[in-house]
Amino acid sequence: MPAVRCVLLCTPFLLSAWGVVQAADRAVPDHKVVELVDERLADWWFKPDEKRFDLIAWAADIRTAKKLAAEHQRPLFLFTMDGRVNTGRC
Numbered sequence: 001m002p003a004v005r006c007v008l009l010c011t012p013f014l015l016s017a018w019g020v021v022q023a024a025d026r027a028v029p030d031h032k033v034v035e036l037v038d039e040r041l042a043d044w045w046f047k048p049d050e051k052r053f054d055l056i057a058w059a060a061d062i063r064t065a066k067k068l069a070a071e072h073q074r075p076l077f078l079f080t081m082d083g084r085v086n087t088g089r090c
Contacts, residue, residue, distance in 0.1 A: 062078070065078075
């Protein structure tokens with residue numbers, strides 16, 4: 001069992017070291033760094049279908065929300081937050 005525990009504990013460190021070695025093999029010239037970061041960010045960033053949260057018709061204040069709910073005969077959902085909604089801590 002100690003051997004299994006050692007493998008489980010060492011694996012993340014070995015993988016990160018392997019990533020550093022891989023990165024050293026793919027050295028990027030200084031003038032290409034911004035372009036590379038932009039490309040990687042575009043690959044990793046949320047796609048439109050993953051950002052359904054942004055499709056909600058948010059209202060800036062309760063009066064506007066009540067007016068819109070009445071106009072469209074829709075229920076009003078009051079969302080209050082103490083934290084950062086984009087990190088999931090609300």
